Amino acid sequence: MSLFPSPDTRPARPRPLRLAVLGCSGSIGMQTLDVCRQHPDRLKVVALSVDSSCRALVAAAREFGSTHVAAADASRRADPAFLELPAGCEVGFGPQAVTELAELPDVDCVVNAVVGEAGMAAGHAALLADKILAYANKESIVVAGDLLMPLARPGRLIPVDSEHNAIYQCLVGEGDSDLARIWLTCSGGPFYGMTRGQLACVTPADALAHPTWTMGAKITIDCATLANKGLEVIEAHHLFGMGVDDIRVLVQRQSRIHSMVEFIDGSVKAQLGPSDMRIAIQYALSYPERWGAPATPVDWCREAPVTFGEADEKTFGCLALIKEAGRIAGTMPCAVNAANEVANEAFRAGRCGFLDIERVIAGVMDATEAAPVESLGQLAEVDARSREVARSLVDARCA
Template sequence: MTDAPAPLADPHLVYDPVAGDGPKDVVILGSTGSIGTQAIDLVLRNPDRFRVTGLSANGGRVALLADQAHRLRVRTVAVAREDVVGALRDALAARYGAGEPLPEILAGADAATQLAASDCHTVLNGITGSIGLAPTLAALEAGRTLALANKESLIVGGPLVKALAAPGQIIPVDSEHAALFQALAAGTRADVRKLVVTASGGPFRGRTRDELANVTVEDALAHPTWAMGPVITINSATLVNKGLEVIEAHLLYDIPFDRIEVVVHPQSYVHSMVEFTDGSTLAQATPPDMRGPIAIGLGWPERVPDAAPVFDWSKASTWEFHPLDNEAFPSVNLARHVGGLAGTAPAVFNAANEECVEAFRSGALPFNGIIDTVTRVVEEHGTPRPGTSLTVPDVLEAETWARARTRELTARTASAEARA
């Protein structure tokens, strides 16, 4: 165990690119999404600790982005959609005083990547999907601390990320990986026997595969404990999100897949656990709220007081743990298989899933068809050639193929169901 490669995320190592007094300069990617809006709330409550210098968003919520930029007085705003630049400029002008300089605006597919390399201490990557890979690589190459909520960029580009990241440069922001990160601080790598990743079980916990056949999009979006975006919420319903987190834990902490376990914990109080070789298990627990993990990502090695709610220990509560039903939810085992294949296989898995989620949301694919289609695309992709070095073009090519093939399969499914 001690001869394994150094982990990407290590709580014992602190990477500080811009040491000094005063608040940390932070760039927030995906500022109008769930992670971004909660991060901004945390920053506004802690102006002595953090100062936001740049924001990026896709561009679908221009008014909110302009409000955020004005409240935080950022230097730069980036939008992926070039067609909303005019509306964004007008929205900013309406909020700033006469003669007050407006933020610089970056626009286009590479805008978030440009912003990720800008002058700051920490980049919080809260973008959803594999489009977060280029900004992740840009932040690492520029020497910024990376608070990583965009798990997909690590999953699809694991070797690329690992080649660029310095020890301690990545701080995980997913609640599960932030929990593991904190628990791992209690021992050395040689002390670790197992990582235990918890899952709420989503809205369909306890149902059989047959009972999942006719669930609706509305059913899948009704997550019992977390408020998240639609893609992540549906990924939680299929447990694909948990499969992605198993791959992420393997890459972050260099723990073999056979020593990463998933357990269902409906209350979502315990976010993950580390079992040590002496028999001790350390669990990190808070009420379900992403502000705690975000505070770890932005503030580590310091903790941010009152970042997240706490338990009322004067009230009785019950915490349950159940084994994962791999028959009803085969996505975790598929993710282990994909993670073991490595190469472009994780990119294919992730891209196929993203396409299937969209097909399910549009009514073109039944719920069980999501993982069935992803499995078929992964099988058709085959086993990566051993010893082949991964490149960004490799990832993009694999994703393009996987998306096209998934669309072909979902179109056939939709056509067959229409005929039936």
């Protein structure tokens, strides 16, 4: 199914567009709220969720007059911050309460900025409820794309990730059969050009020093390993119907070209702009319109030259492994995503080395027999089993 409605069938979006911002205290969530501040006549924040940052949740609910909030961490039920919620604001606790925000009748659009596998159920619920889903939770498409994509009506699923949002923008008005290749750009992360010997010695602090983007800790480490780019290849495969090997990873160190598409006649379209996620977020909320720039535009006369390079899959093995999981398909991407989340967290906690992330992913792949994706319940079982294997591999490294 095409992601794009035809111009004559494209419904007008409600104004104001009523939002549920899931994961509102994270990097994407906070930048979404900043976009909402800039467009109070166009966007209304009805519902908000966090994992456990209750004070931030309550502060945002008070600022935007939200009527529904949820904390995924049910142990925060007695947090005194909730005494300061606006009058009449309903509060829920636990993952199911977060998912229920995506189904509210007074929500038009769900911004899913929950990190990792935890956001999958909410994205699924939003599409089932026929909401517009502006999602930064790439894992939901990587893991459950076979289930989610058939639910997405044209114009109702818009990626917020800068690369996939860029591809989306490049493909508006184009024919599905005319696309020949996707050029998925990346900065190369803080370790671009290093050898495996050098990577064996890097620290979490080194890996968190991303050269061009400001992001949460988990995704920043994923960018350093290039695991993020492997997940994005699978995501692009589901979103745009391209084979894994027709999606090329291109290193663009300055992060000015956010991705490109190549057509069958050899023409290439690219989306360029500042390294500021608010542009992609705003486009997902304004589509098919464009609103005033939420960030300072680039002065191209004063920009340094942009450069290109090839991603080194031998040195950064996570990229090669996750692409292979995409080729295998079925439940293998679910297993790989779970392994990466466990290993990423272990590295940040100092319980394994940088190259051990790759080793854990490879070990989980070896222990997994892929099967066709059938249900969220099945994926939850694969996820749990893969995390158990991954933890045992991390523990073996620590022993």
